[in-house]
Amino acid sequence: MRTRTDCRTGTAALLGFLAVALLAAAPAAEKQEPRAGPQPTVARCELDGVVDAGSGDYLVDCVARAEAQGHAALLVRLDTPGGSLEATRHIVSAFLASRVPVLVWVGPSGAHAGSAGVFVTLASNLAAMAPGTNIGAAHPVVGITGQDPEAAGGKQLARKVENDAVAFVESIARQRGRNVAWAASAVRDSASVSADRARELRVVEHVAPTEADFLAWADGRRVDVAGGDSVRLATKDARLVDLEPTLSQRAVHALAHPSIVYLLFLVAALGLVVEMSHPGAIAPGLIGLVALVLALVASSALPVRAGALALLLVGAALIIAELFVTSGLLGAAGVLLLTLGGVFLIDRFDPGWFVDRSFHLSWAWVAPTTAVLAGAAAYVAYRGAQTRRLPQQGGDAGLVGEQGTALAPVSPSTGEVFVHGERWRATSPAPIRPGAHVVVRRVEGLTLFVDEVKT
Template sequence: MGELDAALNIVSSIENSKIPVIGFVYPTGSYAWSAGTLVLMSTTIAAMAPGTVIGSCEPVEINPITGQEVFINESKILNAISQYFMEVAEFRSRNATFAHDCVFYNTNLGPEDALKYGVINFVATDLDSLLNEINGSTISGGVTYYVINPEVTYYQPGIGYQVYEVLINPTIQDLLAGIGLFLAIIGFAVRHYYLAGGVGIILMIIPMLTGLSVNWLGLALLIIGLAAIAIDVHAGFTTHASLFITGMILTVLGLILLQPTYSPQSWLMATNQVEARIVLYVLIAFVGGFGGFIAAKVIGIIRTRPLSERLYWPINDIGTAVDDINKDEIGYVRVRGGEYWRAKALENVRKGSRVVVVGVDGDTLLVKPSA
């Protein structure tokens, strides 16, 4: 299963390849539905392992916000996709009727039926047995293939695509949305922790972005992550660094998703490695510079804090109210050039007004408006 545009690009690359391409639905228990069926039919040699399935190619439209799937029933679209499937099948001398029916009727076939009806060329239990089957066989078109001392190279998707698969997993999306909603409610319901609700909003936004391609999702996460870091630093870590940590995680995920990955050189069909590396190095330089700026801010804030709040209370110091604090209520004040302290107001104070520290109650400062 997959995006139609991506499948069409893969099919085009396979059909224009100067070397034979083998498609193998493997191991047992696997499937190649929808776009996977189209890709399999486009290969020079198609094979399936026992216990696998292909078919179910009716196109669906996915809402990028809700993730809801809606089957497309418009004849214009169905006829166009069906005709393309049939052309791909006929190009490889395969069963065009199946190509038509799997689009209109979601027909499915197991390996034995697929071989019987001319959809695939071989049924094999594993890669070695498949290569043995191919060796000396004449495929439709009159070409005889020989497999002599093959060197098998296994290639796995890069870490960026592995992370992408995790993020687009419906279970992970539901989990992020649920945790995000909970944090947002708590964050905005509890006074002084309203910025922490931003973490919840970010978690709810991520599932909405997973309809984007891997690179665009990476860029979106990178931007959101850097914005979250900047907001928390500017706010003086009033979220207890929760927004900062979330931003760091999103920034790292964004960089991972944006990291260019390459196939072995012999497999490359078309790629501009120079351009890809320039993009990567620019991103690293930008994030490195921004990270250095944030680190300097964090270090400056840490250095301004006293080594022990309990040993060094700012009695009689003048500060600024961070919140509107009514009499006998708790809020935050900023004293000594930027330190944030919990404070209890002995008289009403307004946000931004000057206050004087007159005492300490446990770990909370006692303040009143400065004369």
């Protein structure tokens, strides 16, 4: 027979069981209810063109800014023919040391990751390529002829440069878990593959037509960042935040091209020629000086020959000298030196640069620009020679032969005339009446020696 005490005990146990069940269910119910978190952000920057000091500093700065601003990832849109190995090393070091996942997208269609661009792509945590793009050809070939390092610098130097580049690219591919053998062949054999083939060879992880498709594919994947941490990407529907380069980075990157450097030298030469032929114009000389400074700054960021720079400067000096000699030979020699300086401007073999064969100064650019400069310089010299043959129009000598009117009686000792819109003290060996026409024969100080013009 159940007692009242037993009933109370059973009731208390039932209530306790229900309380424990509710407490246990509360967290589960809380987990099932979705929470709306803040929208993730992905920093974005671009590497478009040559890898140089300006673009290298920009990408390194992008990594630092992405970390400081707490972005979920850094997306780099890449289209480059390659560039400076030193700048590439800085970029790769920043990517490998980044605590923010770095995603590289080679695009849009038609873009490529050539030469030094291979190192940058392999250093990313995840890489994708747009259809119609390619990656590879990282063999150290530079210059106007695309000459092989062995032919340009000797077998020992070529082997040293190549082995160093192979070790560099292999270490990057191994750390990121990509195809080490292909990375080495891209340097040794200039191997180049399309987007689909790159994915098959594990050079990149995905083929994506747009940045949004790449970010959607990358969402939820885990990548290892610096410090040994594993990060799960939250990139789907992320808000892109563009990181713009500084003014100095943009300027250095814009100037770092052989055609721009050569054009600046030509502008400098033409500006100085005009200033020398027309002293006091100021503007042409100032433009020429600024162009010369910019050309020297830009050449410091490129693999240029010191001898080629000397040819350009001497050529400009000869064209300026032609203004004072007018022999024709100095001007022709100056134009020839400018042409040779442009042709040999880019070093045929510089172990610090990995770029495509397209990175050079072609005859199609040198010949027309030099011809334009030669024509402009010849015209300036011709006009200068014509000017020197004209009678002097200013100063004391410019008054000789000019005619005017006598304002007061002119005698051997005193008088006043009006010449060139000015009143002058005048004398004459014969008396001249007021209102008579006079002609200036000689000038001494502020006194004009005149004769009457007989009508």
